[in-house]
Amino acid sequence: MKVILILGAGKSATVLIDYLLSQAPINDWEICITDQDISLAEAKAGNNPRAKVLNVSITDVDALSNSIVAADLVISMLPPFFHLNVAKICLQLRKHLLHASYISEEFQQLHQEVATAGLSFIGEMGLDPGIDHMSAMEMIDAIKLNGGKITSFKSHCGGLIAPESDNNPWHYKISWNPKNIVLAGKDGALYLENNHVKSIQYNQIFDEPKRITIPALGDLAWYPNRDSISYIQKYHLEGIETFIRTTLRHPDFCKGWNLIVNAELTNDLQFIPTKELTTKKFFHTIQATLLAKYPTDENLQSMFNFLGMNDDELIPNDQATSAMILQRIMENKLALSSTDRDMIVMMHELEYLLDGKKQKKTASLVVKGIDSAHTAMATTVGLPLAIAATHILNGKITRKGVYIPIFEDVYKPIMQDLSKMGIRFTETTSDY
Secondary structure (H helix, E strand, C coil), X not given: XXXXXXXXXXXXXXXXXXXXXXXXXXXXXXXXXXXXXXXXHHHHHCCXXXXXXXXXXXXXXXXXXXXXXCCCEXXXXXXXXXXXXXXXXXXXXXXXXXXXXXXXXXXXCCHHHHHHCCCEEECCCEECCEHXXXXXXXXXXXXXXXXXXXXXXXXXXXXXXXXXXXXXXXXXXXXXXXHHHHCCCCCCEEEEECCEEXXXXXHHCCCCCEEEEECCCEEEEEEECEEXXXXXXXXXXCCCCEEEEEEEECHHHHHHHHHHHHCCCCCCCXXXXXXXXXXXXXXXXXXXXXXXXXXXXHHHHHHHHHHCCCCCCECXXXXXXXXXXXXXXXXXXXXXXXXXXXXXXXXXXXXXXXXXXXXXXXXXXXXXXXCCCCCHHHHHHHXXXXXXXXXXXXXXXXXXXXXXXXXXXXXXXXXXXXXXXXXXXXXXXXXX
């Protein structure tokens, strides 16, 4: 019997766990689940005879090692800063490792040792990063195979609320790690546009974002996501004129969030006194800005009133940063109800030259969740990890070392399986 160890049973792990448990009897697997909240792990495991719940503290290296030693493959759903320590233990104990976070430079430096040990350490195997890489490379490789030269690449992705559950002025509800939502864009952005490298600072990220039209959904806003430049070489697109990876949001969200960022309410470094602090006092800089710059903008007023800008409710009296307070407010005000459906939207736009003609190919994906537990976010993050684990243990994916899923022998079987499960792109090609 082979053992898969899942570290972390949070929001994004639900569909991952469900899928692996459904496949466990077929493949003779045991699925071990850990979380700092043991009751959460137990709830995700249910009464499935193939599931085992382990009470392991991620900071207890000996206990963590003991849980990994019995596994054949480890899937880390932990915060990104834990991945390196898990990777070092997996390397020492000769265990495969998957995660959905960006690969750090220190993690990548393990490549040769991991390859020599005959192991697969795959990172960025989720949604974004993950499905975006695999679907993009599928398009890029197909265009190149036909003799096309790609001149522009734009990739957009966002976790949103489905229209039927959109009932607040932010047009947004939380379907994944709320801390990451609060700190989104913190590192600024770097991308290539018309052969010019563009560097955008954090306080400019949400300022006047550009628009894109999604079939059957209408217009959404996009802002540049982190460092796009580093992926040009990974995608083998040296010499390209435009290369941008972006995040999608509703235009109103970006307008409101721009005020939050510039009011420094996402500061996660400086602790502030919370005694006698109300949500009204917390948002006082926003209130002043609205009165000074947007006195007649009823929509913005409605957005911040929804978050509690005029409420005298006291902030819990403990040490906190502005980011922590904002996160707490958002988790309360922008929570998914039990029947809400979230939505994942992704679109790639590729422009290329083929036989002397300029052409454009787009591929769009829309996935909706079932409810607040089986979300589109959990589906699109969890299934790529689950499918990759299946193919590694069954010998279909054999590539060794530390890598992201940009290779055909990796992305092809995973994208085929995702398509069978309804996660498939709609493509269009046109002259321009």
